[in-house]
Amino acid sequence: MEDRNQENLRELFGKFFNAEQAENCVDDIQKAEQIFRRHPAPEPDDMLIANIKAEIAMRLQAARTHRFRRIIYEVVGAAAAILIAAAVSLQLFVEKDTPRPGEVVYASLIPTAIWESDDITADDEDLAVFTAQIEQIEDEVQTLQSSEDTGNGENTITELEMELIEINSDFWKG
Amino acid sequence: MAESNDLARIITGCKGGDAKCFSQIIDMYASRCYGYFYRLTGNNDISDEMLSELFVKLVEKIGSYNGGSFESWLFKIASNIFHDHLRGKQRRKKLLEVQITEFESGTIEPKQSDGELTDKLQIQLGRMDEDTRELIMLRFYSQLSFKEIAQMRSEPIGTTLAKTHRALRKLRQFMEG
Numbered sequence: 546m547e548d549r550n551q552e553n554l555r556e557l558f559g560k561f562f563n564a565e566q567a568e569n570c571v572d573d574i575q576k577a578e579q580i581f582r583r584h585p586a587p588e589p590d591d592m593l594i595a596n597i598k599a600e601i602a603m604r605l606q607a608a609r610t611h612r613f614r615r616i617i618y619e620v621v622g623a624a625a626a627i628l629i630a631a632a633v634s635l636q637l638f639v640e641k642d643t644p645r646p647g648e649v650v651y652a653s654l655i656p657t658a659i660w661e662s663d664d665i666t667a668d669d670e671d672l673a674v675f676t677a678q679i680e681q682i683e684d685e686v687q688t689l690q691s692s693e694d695t696g697n698g699e700n701t702i703t704e705l706e707m708e709l710i711e712i713n714s715d716f717w718k719g
Numbered sequence: 720m721a722e723s724n725d726l727a728r729i730i731t732g733c734k735g736g737d738a739k740c741f742s743q744i745i746d747m748y749a750s751r752c753y754g755y756f757y758r759l760t761g762n763n764d765i766s767d768e769m770l771s772e773l774f775v776k777l778v779e780k781i782g783s784y785n786g787g788s789f790e791s792w793l794f795k796i797a798s799n800i801f802h803d804h805l806r807g808k809q810r811r812k813k814l815l816e817v818q819i820t821e822f823e824s825g826t827i828e829p830k831q832s833d834g835e836l837t838d839k840l841q842i843q844l845g846r847m848d849e850d851t852r853e854l855i856m857l858r859f860y861s862q863l864s865f866k867e868i869a870q871m872r873s874e875p876i877g878t879t880l881a882k883t884h885r886a887l888r889k890l891r892q893f894m895e896g
Contacts, residue, residue: 584840
């Protein structure tokens with residue numbers, strides 16, 4: 546009980562009092578402390594110490610259980626948050642691709658088959674055939690319109706125009 | 720040095736929630752802390768409660784201990800418990816004052832048998848104000864240096880030295896008178 550970190554009382558009191566006063570102070574303190582040594586305070590009861598230790602052990606156990614539960618809750622919470630976020634984003638992407646009733650959908654100007662086709666040669670050939678057919682029909686229409694054709698010219702023009710529209714439509718559909 | 724290393728190891732164990740380390744801390748400090756509480760309150764039952772509360776608080780607060788003097792940290796908690804007790808239980812304080820008044824009026828005679836000398840010291844301590852009494856108790860039971868006590872009480876070391884000297888000289892006069 547007398548350790549006091551090995552502080553030097555004389556030196557300490559010497560900073561605030563003269564040498565004689567410092568000596569008296571140290572003497573007073575040491576004598577007063579002897580009174581405490583002669584009159585020891587009662588010791589804590591063994592049963593009390595045992596109870597305190599038992600209570601602390603119980604609290605530590607409870608704290609450990611609580612900490613474990615909290616970790617479980619945190620993990621479950623994080624997993625649930627990830628799942629919800631994944632579900633919501635998935636739903637958002639799916640909703641973007643599927644038009645709702647009444648929703649305006651914009652189609653591509655270029656046919657999808659040609660746009661997505663990697664076979665440039667085949668596409669060029671198709672284009673060449675379609676173009677040739679269109680030109681041929683246009684020539685025929687012009688011939689008929691200039692009354693070179695005698696007979697049922699009106700019907701023939703209509704048929705040719707229909708054929709032209711159909712070919713044109715087929716072309717853009719791919 | 721070995722002792723401080725041991726204490727550091729025990730404190731680390733306490734921070735990790737090791738019940739054995741807490742048990743060691745209790746064995747190391749229970750006696751001094753109990754003496755501190757008993758000399759401040761003069762009551763075994765209250766001292767029992769305070770000691771229990773101190774170690775329960777130690778378990779709760781050990782994570783906030785960041786080095787430095789462990790005794791200083793522990794006795795700061797002890798001091799707070801005592802002050803809480805003073806604030807919350809004025810009735811007990813009055814009871815102590817009644818005892819002091821009875822002694823001063825000569826109702827209670829200090830006895831000289833060894834077993835009852837303790838009571839005499841307790842009564843003489845009761846004649847002092849709480850602040851002075853606590854200062855003496857810190858000096859005797861906490862084993863803190865004056866510098867640490869001054870830091871704990873947030874006052875200049877010269878003030879702590881002067882107050883302690885005055886208080887102990889007064890106590891000596893009371894005991895010898």
